[in-house]
Amino acid sequence: MGDGLFDIPRFEPERIEKLPEKKSKSSFLQKAKERAAKRKLQEPVPETKSEPKPVNREPKSEPVDQFAEADPANDAFENDSVKTEIMEEEEKSDFKIFDNIQAQKKKRIAASFPRWCEKPEVIDGDFTNLPPLEELHEFLDDTIYKNLEAMNFTSVFPVQRAIIPELLRRGPPRDLAVQAPTGSGKTITFLVPIVQKLMHRAIPSIRALIVLPTRELAKQVNDVLLELIKGTKLASHLLVGATTLDQDCNKLTQTIGGEKYATCDIIVATPGRLMDHLENGLDLSRLRFLVVDEADRMRGAWLEKLEQKTNRALLQKLLFSATLASDPQFLSSLKLRFPKLYTSGWTQPAGLTEEMIRYGRLDEKPRIIRSLIKDDTRALIFVNSNESAVALDDLLKKSGVRCESIAKTLENWQRKNAIKKFKKGKISAIICTDVVARGLDLDCCNIVINYDVALSAATHVHRSGRTARAGSAGVCITLCQLKHKPYFFMMKELGRKYIQRSISKLEIKEESRTKQEFMEK
Structure with missing residues (x-):
């Protein structure tokens, strides 16, 4: 060809690919690309490439369901999760800002203990030189002190020495979590302050609830409580399933002029029987004390049901256990208010x-x-x-x-x-x-x-x-x-x-x- 003005260049497909892509494409080129994409999807994938290559990532804190592959409903979510992981990995390698985002995600996912667990007050576990009972006389009412003497209490255990004055002090109540070994005097630790704070009440009403894991333990605590409330106007009742719901209700309330009035101040119960009464309309609107013994073994629906029946502004929760739960989510679910932790640690008892x-x-x-x-x-x-x-x-x-x-x-x-x-x-x-x-x-x-x-x-x-x-x-x-x-x-x-x-x-x-x-x- 000559170098004239009207020279027409030949059609060269390679030049089209090299040309910059414009916003408005011809319909022919668009359809060609769609057909090429379909052929690529229909090509058989080799067996060696059927499984995606594992991405070098740290394991997630959430457990993987080993039966998820058998559920077709989860396939879409699984594929999306795999794609998301690969995309996040690619983005993390290109943009360093995603490293911080990824670290924040892990911090949110990984469960951690509440802050109040970080600095517990340690209780001395020495039982060799126990102080005499007179040391608590300044904190106790004379009636309660005489009842303790009649029960042959002559000395004060470390957990009692630390917790009883704390519960009897004036000021806004705060929730307590106490870790103390079995046989360290926990029962007296929570019964004495409760009895002293309720003994001058005007009218009966359910103001204290003590929940224990078994009926035998609940009966033992109730027996100690009956000795401790002698000489006071307080009354207690045991709910462990030994009697029918109607019999329990007749002892908890009395009907005067067509209205029901409470006849007891303190309830000692097991979780199962308590749940029955909560579903039956037990009135806990004036509850002031909730004691949960063996707290790390007392999970269940009863706790959530109880929250709906109580006035949180009045309620003080007291948790006792020889071991604290290893599950941070459980501690958080207790919804403690300004809690304080007392612990004796994992020390071996002296004897x-x-x-x-x-x-x-x-x-x-x-x-x-x-x-x-x-x-x-x-x-x-x-x-x-x-x-x-x-x-x-x-x-x-x-x-x-x-x-x-x-x-x-x-x-x-x-x-x-x-x-x-x-x-x-x-x-x-x-x-x-x-x-x-x-x-x-x-x-x-x-x-x-x-x-x-x-x-x-x-x-x-x-x-x-x-x-x-x-x-x-x-x-x-x-x-x-x-x-x-x-x-x-x-x-x-x-x-x-x-x-x-x-x-x-x-x-x-x-x-x-x-x-x-x-x-x-």
Whole structure:
């Protein structure tokens, strides 16, 4: 071609691709691109590329549902989440500002303990030099002080010395959370201030509610309360399911002129029975004190229902437990107001001795138990299931050990009968699970035996707290094997010092026999 003015350039497709893209595209070019995109989507994907490459990310704090793939309804959400993760990763590599956003997301997702848990007030756990009861005389009404003397209280425990003056001080009430070992005097700690603050009330009304995990423990607390309110106008009632709802209502209220009036001031209840009365219209509009014992084991719908029935401006919450919950969300759900935390830490009680006995075969465990229990022994043997409690009770009885099982499968009167025998010395051992043991108050127990290893640190603390109460001497013995290494690490975290003990071969030989002979005896 010449270099004239009317030279026409040839059509070159490559030039179109190199041209800058304009806002208004021809319909032909737009359709061509759409067809190319469809062909790309219809091309078979190699098997090696079917799964997306894993992105190097830190694991999320939320657990992954292992059955999510089986639910078609979740497919869209899963795909979106994968795309979001990849996009966030790409954006994070290009723009550093997303690093801060990502860190803020993780901080919001990761649960943390409330700030009031960061600086607890530590309670001295020394039971060796207890101050006399006279130290609390300046804080107590004469009637209550005389009742304590009549109940043979002569000294003040550390938790009582710290909490009672705090609850009796003037000023706006604040919620308290107290971590103290079992047997440290928690019952008197919350009963004394409640009785003193309510004893001069004008008319009866439900002003204090004490919630406990089991009916046995609730009955024990109510018995102490009845002794403490002698000489006052206060009245209490026990709600544990021993009577019908109508019978409970008749004792809680009386009808005068067609209207109902409360007849008691303090209620001691279990969560299940309390829930029944909350749904039945129990009036708690004047409630001033809510006490939750074993707070870390008292989760349930009853707490939310209770919040709807009370006046939060008047209510003061008191939480007591040998262990505090490890779940920060649970502590936050309690909705405490200006809370203060008291703790005795994971310290080992002064009179408690921890021992561990290693065994080889499983059939050695009952023989070891028999060698540990003597005539003067008062042992509490813990197992992890009701079936194990019944089976071990049968084995030990056949080998001559005076024992009783108080498994949950038994009737309430059977458990009470076994406890009476234990306190009177007619039997040397009680076999139970952790659930049943929560309601026991056995001051005569001098040995706790973990026939089955505790499944958590909190469980071990509750078990060992059944002996060496209030500074007295006691022993906690755990039967274990080499496979129970996590248990040893748990003891180290608790700060517990333990003695490794072995049953001598002579003792085992005296008890050695075939399994059939052992069962027949």
